[in-house]
Amino acid sequence: MANEEKSFQKSSINWYPGHMEKTKRELVKLNPLVDFVLELIDSRIPYSSKIVGIDKIIKNKPKLLVMTKSDLCDKIETEKWVKFYENKNERVILIDLQDNKDYKKLLSELDKFSEEINKVRAKKGLKPKVLRGLVIGIPNVGKSTLINKLANRKVAGVGNIPGFTKSLTWLKAGNTLLLDSPGMLWPKLDSEEVALNLASMSAIKIEVLPVHDVAVHILEKLAKYYPEKLKRYGLDQLTGDYEYNYAQIAKRIGAISKQGEIDYNKVSTFIINDLKLGNMKGITFDRCE
Ligand SMILES: Nc1nc2c(ncn2[C@@H]2O[C@H](COP(=O)(O)OP(=O)(O)OP(=O)(O)O)[C@@H](O)[C@H]2O)c(=O)[nH]1
Numbered sequence: 001m002a003n004e005e006k007s008f009q010k011s012s013i014n015w016y017p018g019h020m021e022k023t024k025r026e027l028v029k030l031n032p033l034v035d036f037v038l039e040l041i042d043s044r045i046p047y048s049s050k051i052v053g054i055d056k057i058i059k060n061k062p063k064l065l066v067m068t069k070s071d072l073c074d075k076i077e078t079e080k081w082v083k084f085y086e087n088k089n090e091r092v093i094l095i096d097l098q099d100n101k102d103y104k105k106l107l108s109e110l111d112k113f114s115e116e117i118n119k120v121r122a123k124k125g126l127k128p129k130v131l132r133g134l135v136i137g138i139p140n141v142g143k144s145t146l147i148n149k150l151a152n153r154k155v156a157g158v159g160n161i162p163g164f165t166k167s168l169t170w171l172k173a174g175n176t177l178l179l180d181s182p183g184m185l186w187p188k189l190d191s192e193e194v195a196l197n198l199a200s201m202s203a204i205k206i207e208v209l210p211v212h213d214v215a216v217h218i219l220e221k222l223a224k225y226y227p228e229k230l231k232r233y234g235l236d237q238l239t240g241d242y243e244y245n246y247a248q249i250a251k252r253i254g255a256i257s258k259q260g261e262i263d264y265n266k267v268s269t270f271i272i273n274d275l276k277l278g279n280m281k282g283i284t285f286d287r288c289e
């Protein structure tokens with residue numbers, strides 16, 4: 001464990017797989033066809049999950065900032081983030097993509113887009129049109145899930161792994177055509193904090209970062225903001241001694257071999273999966289102040 005602790009090597013990590021660069025180029029080309037944009041961010045990491053430089057891709061198209069996975073976030077912090085983005089002139093909607101009530105809010109926002117855009121067309125003497133929307137965001141944020149909900153059936157592939165959608169596809173969803181896109185990250189991730197936040201929410205492939213770094217990051221965030229949640233792992237608090245912390249967790253989750261050895265990988269994977277599977281609720285890792 002000790003040897004692995006400092007294994008975070010920014011330079012050795014391929015953040016930006018080739019297909020993301022290709023997607024970006026294609027999106028820039030498709031931009032003239034797009035009437036509006038749904039930009040998805042993960043409510044648990046409203047800063048880390050925002051694609052840097054997105055405006056260069058979508059230019060000045062009308063946009064809705066959709067904060068997904070609201071069922072898993074810390075409501076108090078989320079309220080602050082909603083205000084933060086509203087103060088930056090974003091139209092914001094908070095949504096649990098698995099909840100039907102929330103969809104009504106989204107549908108009414110889409111109707112507003114439709115009205116606004118068709119009003120401008122009417123002034124130019126043009127007939128109303130079927131709107132085309134781009135759905136964009138980091139891997140695993142819920143882009144395909146959102147499209148399926150709007151379509152009322154499974155038109156897009158969904159999976160709880162980053163990089164599930166591999167290509168750009170136009171899909172009929174209700175009164176609109178939506179462009180599903182592969183998850184995007186940005187070419188250079190300078191911040192270790194952002195990278196670990198993204199990995200914590202399964203937006204970066206598990207193979208890319210050492211599992212222990214990600215699990216320790218999660219434990220540290222819980223200790224800092226939600227210490228009571230450590231009880232789930234048999235811990236009253238996090239100590240500086242990770243052998244001890246891991247031993248406690250291993251005891252709690254049954255990750256000790258017959259010979260009495262701690263299965264470190266099992267402990268780290270358990271913690272990561274708790275977030276991935278939505279077992280750990282009420283957490284937000286980014287702070288806006
Ligand atoms: N709890 C919760 N889970 C969600 C929500 N939205 C999506 N998910 C889950 O998140 C996972 C990823 O969803 P996708 O729709 O495949 O995400 P994507 O953005 O299309 O991902 P890529 O194609 O990999 O870029 C799936 O397991 C969804 O069921 C949400 O609001 N709440």
Ligand SMILES: [Mg+2]
Nearest residue numbers: 143144164165
């Ligand atoms: Mg997808």
